[in-house]
Amino acid sequence: MSLPNPENASTLENAMQLLIQTFHKYSGKEGDKYTLSRAELKEMLITELGNYLGNAQDKEAADKVMGDLDSNNDGEVDFTEFIILVGALTVACNDFFLEYNDKQEKKK
Template structure:
């Protein structure tokens, strides 16, 4: 039985091809669907209404409209770090109350 971390890794490994299909990369449309279906809670909590567009632009470093698996993982990594930072700030503020 896989550990929780192994299960998380497996989820990422299987989610990418499910979204990318036979192309082996995500298009802007794939990324839009991913963000609207899988990251909606994160996006709804952003103070910047252009956060979604900024994320897309930052990820498309080659300016080709394609996102490979490594870039997909960078997206997940960056969002996880952002969520953790927000959680830490929230907990510190809660401790001061």
């Protein structure tokens, strides 16, 4: 497997690379370079997902997300755990999108 040249990468390939880059942008700040500590996770949630997780600012919300995501209970969020969050949020967004489309259709 080789990473495609960004200039001819497809939209989905670009999206995947952005997910990887975004994760590493936060995971490299402290401690283990390849996992998100609680502080790194919180910063990522606020900066990158503020619009979706409106209340991520409060500490309990970040703790709850950490608890939900950290499936191997090592106190850190690794890339696999991160991608599960993004996947679940994307599914939720798609549901919203479908519902919105349905409503638009009915208006016609």
